[in-house]
Amino acid sequence: MSVSFDYRIPTRMIFGAGKLEELGTVSLPGSKALIVLSAGTAMKKQGYLDRVVALLKKNGAESVIFDRILPNPIKDHIMEGAALARKEKCDFVVGLGGGSSIDSAKSIALMAKNPGDYWDYIGGGTGKGLPVKEGALPVVAITTTAGTGTEADPWTVITNLETKEKIGFGTGDTYPVLSIIDPELMLSVPPSLTAYQGFDAFFHAAEGYIATIATPVSDAYALKSIELLNTWLPLAVADGGNLEARTNVALANTLSGMVESTSSCTSEHSMEHALSAYHPELPHGAGLIMLSLPYFEKFADVCPERLAVMGQVMGEEATARGFLKALAKLQKACGVDSLKMSDYGIGEGELSVLAENAHSAMGGLYDMDRKRLAVEDTRRIMEKAFR
Numbered sequence: 012m013s014v015s016f017d018y019r020i021p022t023r024m025i026f027g028a029g030k031l032e033e034l035g036t037v038s039l040p041g042s043k044a045l046i047v048l049s050a051g052t053a054m055k056k057q058g059y060l061d062r063v064v065a066l067l068k069k070n071g072a073e074s075v076i077f078d079r080i081l082p083n084p085i086k087d088h089i090m091e092g093a094a095l096a097r098k099e100k101c102d103f104v105v106g107l108g109g110g111s112s113i114d115s116a117k118s119i120a121l122m123a124k125n126p127g128d129y130w131d132y133i134g135g136g137t138g139k140g141l142p143v144k145e146g147a148l149p150v151v152a153i154t155t156t157a158g159t160g161t162e163a164d165p166w167t168v169i170t171n172l173e174t175k176e177k178i179g180f181g182t183g184d185t186y187p188v189l190s191i192i193d194p195e196l197m198l199s200v201p202p203s204l205t206a207y208q209g210f211d212a213f214f215h216a217a218e219g220y221i222a223t224i225a226t227p228v229s230d231a232y233a234l235k236s237i238e239l240l241n242t243w244l245p246l247a248v249a250d251g252g253n254l255e256a257r258t259n260v261a262l263a264n265t266l267s268g269m270v271e272s273t274s275s276c277t278s279e280h281s282m283e284h285a286l287s288a289y290h291p292e293l294p295h296g297a298g299l300i301m302l303s304l305p306y307f308e309k310f311a312d313v314c315p316e317r318l319a320v321m322g323q324v325m326g327e328e329a330t331a332r333g334f335l336k337a338l339a340k341l342q343k344a345c346g347v348d349s350l351k352m353s354d355y356g357i358g359e360g361e362l363s364v365l366a367e368n369a370h371s372a373m374g375g376l377y378d379m380d381r382k383r384l385a386v387e388d389t390r391r392i393m394e395k396a397f398r
Contacts, residue, residue, distance in 0.1 A: 016226035019183070020272045022152075022163060024190045026265065028254060031059075031153065031193040035066040040149035040188050041102030043073045045123075047092060047116040048107045049080045057199055059155060063107055075099045077119070080108075083291040084115045086171045089129045093122035096148065103149040106187075109208070110159030110295075113152045114167035117185040120148040129169065136176040136372040143182050152187040155196040157247075157261045158208025158296060160215055160268020162190035170288055176372040177288035179280075186272075192265055194257040202248045206345040207296030209244040209260055212267040213237060213341075214299045218277040219270035221310060221317045222379040229274035232266045234324050239263035241325040241337065245344040277380050279306045281373035282389055285365040286357060288372065293355040300347050305395035308335060313382040351398045359397050366390035 025033050044067055046060070054060045060076070067074050077092045096104065096119060104123070106116030122129050124145040134140040152162040161167070165181035200208070216236035219229050240263045246256035283298040311318060311331035322333030325341070342348040357365075366389040370377065377384055384392075 014227060016228055016273070018228055018273060020163060020186070020269060022187045022190050024163065024192060024265065026192045026262070028193060028195045028258060030191055031062065031196060032066070034063065034153070034191060035069040037070070037189065039067070039070055039072050039103065040151070042071065043075070043099065043101045044103050044105045044151070045092065045096040045099065045101040045119065046074050046076050046105045046107055047080060047119060048076070048078050048112050049082070049109070050078060053199070054108055054155070059107065059196060063105065063153060067105075074105070075101060080112050080115045081291070082111055082294065083177065083287055084111045084169050086129050086169055089115060089118045089122055089169055092119035096123040101148070103151060105151045105153060107153045107155070109154065109156035110161045110211075113154060113161045113187070114159070114169065116150050116152070117147070117161075117165070117167040117181065117187075118169055120150050121182070121185060123148050130171055133178050133180050135178045135375055137171070137174050138178065143184070147182070147184040150185065150187045152190040154190070154192055156200055156204070156208050157197055157257070157264035158211040160212055160264050160266075160271055162187060162192060163265050163268030164271040166271060168284070170291065175288045175368065177284040178372055192261055194254060194261045197257050197261060198252055198254065200251060202251065202346070204294070205251060206244070206248045206347045207294045207300070209240055209247065209264075209296070209345070210300050210347065211296035212264040213240045213244075214279060214303065215267035215276060216240075216263075216270050217307070217321060218279055219267070219274035220321060221314050221381060222275045222277050223381055224379060225274045229270050232269045232273065234320065236263040236266040236270065237321055238324045239266070241341055244341070248345045275379045276376055278369070278377045278384055278389070279303065281369040281376045282306070282393065284373050285368040286352070288368065289361070289365060290355050290357055293357070297347070297350055300342060301350050301352055302392065302396045303338060304335060305392045307338065309384070309388070309392060310381065311335065352396065353398065357397070359394070362390055362393045362397065366393060
């Protein structure tokens with residue numbers, strides 16, 4: 012078997028409990044930061060924002076705050092943040108929080124240096140696919156959740172409210188130059204969000220493992236991430252103060268981001284993006300959980316050997332059915348096995364529209380599937396997942 016791959020993850024990652032303190036001494040990519048965080052209160056309430064501001068100041072950097080980001084980030088806020096970065100002459104961007112804040116930091120960093128509208132550069136859906144000529148401001152990622160792996164990849168997911176499109180994007184310039192992953196910052200995440208975020212990381216790894224562009228490198232990251240999440244995610248959900256569990260889930264998450272840098276998501280993510288583009292109150296991880304069993308069942312006969320290996324590392328028999336059984340058990344252990352689309356306002360009558368959106372907005376990920384799915388296949392998967 013011939014093997015070939017192209018590996019590039021240029022991010023310096025500082026991982027471990029208490030490592031946030033290194034922000035005060037590490038080499039920074041600039042002298043004035045735009046700190047991007049959510050519109051919620053957690054970063055301020057937990058004191059994380061004040062700590063970051065103080066550590067940057069100790070390290071000789073000024074900072075400006077942009078705290079408008081939604082759980083499903085929107086294009087309007089990217090443009091607002093970029094305008095603020097230019098006005099304040101910020102020369103780097105800090106993403107503080109979960110995937111939404113760090114993703115937004117990447118997109119803001121790009122638009123702080125490039126003209127026009129953010130959607131001009133998006134390659135899918137109604138985006139114009141223009142080349143990014145001016146690069147991006149350097150990004151520092153400080154993650155306080157374990158879900159997207161965005162600290163280890165260039166990708167950012169933003170929603171265009173006008174067109175109801177939620178699309179991933181990234182360039183070589185949107186890799187963070189520095190990421191700090193401190194599990195102590197994750198101790199306060201509530202159980203349900205811990206589960207949703209952990210499963211997002213799980214599906215980055217699992218989809219990356221079955222993607223057509225998987226490599227031996229991405230496989231190694233993916234299988235270790237899956238193994239760690241299977242063991243430690245239920246413990247982190249049950250006891251958020253368990254630092255060992257938080258550390259191992261955080262490691263699994265960072266590994267899943269490295270999968271995203273060396274392989275790719277598949278169409279399960281296209282499907283979920285459609286759900287949360289139309290229903291932004293739906294947590295991304297929850298949507299993936301709802302879709303997952305019928306989605307992976309669709310591939311049980313397409314790449315059974317890949318599912319079998321995942322089943323084996325999760326402690327079940329080395330068969331495709333073993334993986335589906337393990338996945339169902341993990342969902343039950345984390346208390347997310349009874350999620351319903353209808354609880355988030357999704358109606359069965361709109362599934363055809365959502366299936367069409369999955370293909371039009373994020374059709375590129377369907378190229379990563381080992382069997383090409385038609386719109387009708389997507390609709391059937393959504394129907395099986397609906398309750």
